[in-house]
Amino acid sequence: MQLQLGTVPTVVVSSAEAAREVMKTHDEDCCTRPVSPGMKRLSYGLNNVGFAPYGPYWSMMRKFLLVELFGVRHVKAAWHARQYQVDKLTSTLSGLAGEPVALKEHIFRLADGLIGMLGFGDMYNSDKFPHHKNLEHVLEEATHAQASFSAEDYFPNIIGRLVDQITGLAARRERIFKKLDTFFEIIIEQHLDxxxxxxxxGDLVDRLISLWKDNSGTLSITRDHVKGIIFGTFIGGSDTASVTILWAMAELMRKPRLLKKAQDEIRSVVGGNERVQPDDLVKLGYLKMVVKETLRLHPPATMLLPREAMRDIQIGGYDVPTKTRIYVNAWAIGRDPTSWPDDPEEFKPERFEMSEIDFKGAHFELTPFGAGRRICPALSMSTATVEFTLANLLYCFDWALPKGGVVSMEEEGKLIPLLKTPLVLVPTPY
Structure with missing residues (x-):
């Protein structure tokens, strides 16, 4: 579908074949990002991997993150943080046994704590960093600002800037930026102490500071680069896992048979142990199908972050000129009957039982994390967090709806598709 949004020519891709053309056939031709003035401000001049334009800085910083945050050396630290946060969550829920619990608050806190520990070390959960609760709120504001309509994105001139000033978006964005900057300054100063x-x-910030202070390497960064990367790590890392866990729980609560099947598998594998352990996950085939099916129906972002054509290309036989903004509609692709002929609107994890389809970028029917050069670098870490958290929630507790409660699957209709009505459940320790 081709649109003219303001002065910006825009293409929305809603089929697996068209997505393949964008993210594989023409990956090199359209792997940069369009410049969003609002995101440029919040990310300190597009100084993070998610929003940086394609080029040497993006390439070097992506490699840095893959090694220094998501690399093999740090897998153990990631599991330590994951287990700490999941233990904290299950302990909290045990204290609320028999009471209605709004899961969103607890799941988002877990994801935020995990990213915080990986980025800033154990101090994130200590009295040395008492600011993290306020940071959660500011990051939520930043996420909403990112998803808000900005006239300047589509009228990149004085008209767009004027409209954003009149609506108050520009002022709100600046307030959020100043709050974020205050937190990031605290984090950097604590690490410089x-x-x-x-x-x-060291943690991620330690390694970024080392890179900043050492100008002898091929990648030279500044204090603002450090802040931009911290922002990108938080804004991209916490929502993905949280949203997927919440949708998975909502879908399972609507289908008790599937909930029981998932719990039976987990409890059979784990036996009498207190918790699900990381080594158990490889044996949980049905749980992995539940996660795939959740990502198919409820990708963490309805639209993948936009790409921009760097040269004239063709998609589906249609001409797409340079500077066209390209959106991949992951939500529509996941429900396309051409790719998913068996009840595409229904939650059926079993559809993956005899299927090799995965979400790691090779199968364009399922691309919640993107594909090609712009695939999400945190894919493996996010998936492990979803599987480990979900497995422990289903192992440690039996779940029920409050008296008279129902599960509403209506979405908020935002860039990050949360449940419009909060998911409220009653946990009972197993």
Whole structure:
């Protein structure tokens, strides 16, 4: 579908074949990002991997993150943080046994705590960093600002800027930026403190500061680059896992047979142990199908982050000129009857039982994390968080709706598709 949004020519791709053309055939031709003035401000001049234009900086920083945050060396630290946060969550829910619990608050807190520990170390959960609760609120504001309509995105001139000023979006964005900047300054100063005891291998901010202070390498960054990367790590990392866990729980609560099937598998594998362990996940085939089916119906973002054509290309036989903005509609592709002929609107994890389709970028029927050069670098970490958290929630508790309660599957209709009506459940320890 081709649109003219303001002065910006725009294409929306809603089929697996067209997505293949964008993210594989023409990946190199359209792997940059359009410049969003609002996101440019919040990300300190597009200084993070998610929003940076295609080029040497993006390429080097992506490699840096893949090694220094998501690399093999840090897998153990990631599992330590994941287990700490999941233990904290199950302990909290045990204290609320028999009471109605709004899951969103608890799941988002877990994801935020996990990203915080990976980025800033154990101090994120200590009294040395008492600011994290306020940071959660500011990051939520930043996410809403990112998803809000900005006239300047489509009228990149004085008209767009004027409209954003009149609507108050520009002022709200600036307030959010100043709050974020205050937090990031605190984080950097704490890491620069010579009296601070560093973790054994340092955390992400330690490694970014080392890169910033060392100008001898091929990648030279500034203080603002450090802040932009911290922003990108938080804004991209916490929502993906949280949204998927919440939708999976909502779908399972609507279908008790599937809920029981998932719990039976987990409890059979785990046996009498207190918690699901990381090594158990490889044996949980049905749980993995539940996660795939959740990502098919409820991708973390309805539209993948936009790409921009860097040269004239063709998609589906249609000409797409340079500077065209390209959106991949992951939500529509996941429900396309051409790719999913068996009741595409129904939640059926079993559809993956004899299927090799996965969400790691090779199968364009299922691309919740994108594909090609712009595939989400945190894909593996996010998936592990979803599987591990969901497995422990289903193992440690039996779940019921409050008296008279129902599960509404209506979406909020935003960029990040949350449940419009909060999911409220009653946990009973197993």
């Amino acid at each position: 010579p009296q601070r005891v560093k973790p054994q291998n």
